[in-house]
Amino acid sequence: MASLRLEGLTKRFGNVVAVNGLSLAVDDGGFIALLGPSGCGKTTTLLMIAGIYRPTAGKIYFDDVLMNDVAPKDRYVGLVFQSYALYPHMTVFQNIAFPLRLAKRSREEIERKVKEVAALTKIEKLLARRPGQLSGGQQQRVALCRALVKEPEILLLDEPLSNLDARLRIETRAEIKRLQRELGITTILVTHDQVEAMTMAERIAVMHDGVLQQYDPPGVLYDRPKNLFVASFIGDPPMNLVPVRVLEQGGRLILSADGFQFSLGEELREGLSPLVGQEVVLGLRPEDLLLSREERPEGIPGEVFLTEPLGGGILVHFAFGEVKLRVLAPREQPVEVGDRLWIVPQGEKVHVFGPDGRSLREADAAA
């Protein structure tokens, strides 16, 4: 096992900058996720850690040893590809045994280790089959076994769940998390799926256009997104983002848009005062808004425009001129289209993003 440190890691393909000055550290035995939309540079980062791509600039350290010039075969990483990349001409046993065969381990040792790791993922019965005779979930387990069998320093998982159906994905998610805990292997998961990242990783590095946006535990990402991109990417249903103008009325700060007004508490006053007259973005998570039938002084009155039952709750849509707001209401609360309700934000859960897209929360500004 090893810790991992990236310093100013950059990769260019011609004129395209795939990864730009990425720095982050992973503790020995840690489990992190690289999260971002496709094309954000997360897989490129993973392939640089594995040694497939050579960084254009920056440094990769395993346990404080510089790895930039170390060949992939000498890095002792396990890599699970999105495609699984199981060798089609080899049986499951031969696939899993391949890294050990190349390392010239004895026949008995190979036999023992393959059986051990196969037992770990419950595929002992499939060892004689070929990859083409396996289901997607089984192939995924074999790929994981092949990565684990050599007891890697670092385990790299590239979208390991994206080819599985929804139910299998949830099971496998828990399974990988369990294995990682049991074996204590430093693990890096690449995914575009925030739920995967949130449920599995201890820390998440959100990437966009090759640049690291925020690197924090899942809860912090959710509660304190540092910028508009993280705020819009994390959360389902996504955060309401309302472009508003900052106004001062009778000593109070008001966020206003056509047909929409939101008066702020004291919370963000300091950050917002210099921005009076300017455009900012108000961020409100649908699940942080309450609905009330009685008038509330801090609330926004609105008429229900559309409802979407989600099973566990109801997504209630409001429209104020150009501004649209979604509120996640509990299933027990009866809401009909046309109802006039008060939308009540909770002071500490209101986000405002300045003209540069950065969060104005004092706590974040300090960070």
Place this chain on the structure above:
Amino acid sequence: MQGFLFLSPGLLLILAFFIIPAVVTAVMGFTSLDYRFKWDFVGLGNYYRMVRDYLIPRILVNTLVYTFGTLGIFNVTFGLILALLTTSVGERAGLFFRALWLLPRFTPPVVYAAIWLWILSPTKNGLLNGLRAAVGLSPVAWISQHPWGVIIITNGIIGASMGMLVFASAIKAIPRDYLWAARVDGASWFQEVRHIILPLIRWPLMFITAYQTLSLLTSYEYILLITQGGPFHASEVWSLYAYNLAFSSYSGTYPFGYAAALATVLVVIGAVASVIYWRIFKFREMMAPPRIETV
């Protein structure tokens, strides 16, 4: 029935250019046809003559050595090496070298042969002898002293490009994830080639082996142009022998019938070789739709 209708243009071409000539050749093989162009049927006469022809054993050995020597050294092995090298050196350099190696294919055979005649010329003006002269060595009569080396190399250099092209495109069609996975699993370049690339290009390898065997069995133009089969039939192969009998003033009588009988034997050898390859390489499996879907 409709199927045959759709196939008919192709079938007509095969009939006109393959089946009819083969039948005519086979029929001609039973005649004593010569420069007088009289179709006198002589039964198995030509085949009886073949069995007694003192040159035949030598030519048979020559044919086997030429076919499998060129195939083994150049058309498959060297073609594979070229494909592996040109797919390992980066896209642009690889393309350049493959294009370079294809040049002889675009060159008229006579020009290609003339270049080799200059390279191998026994005089001190030939390329090789010129180089020898530069370091103070005396000229060598390459063609008459090493006819075997000469015909295998001259055919192989041009023949390797077919395998190179097919293998290179097969290698490039291997999903790069397999190669990356092997590298991460600890494979060196040689191990990558041995454990991943070769098994995955098994079909093209077998196809080129079979196809080039048949093509070498019947090809003789470079031998004709460079050694004429000499010296004293030393580099004469079956197809060239048939050609020389029929069209050169070899025997003075242009024995088309006997040459046709020789050609018929070659057709039979080719057909038998095809069947053997079909069986041992299990080509039926290659043609069959895959039994499994891989993701």
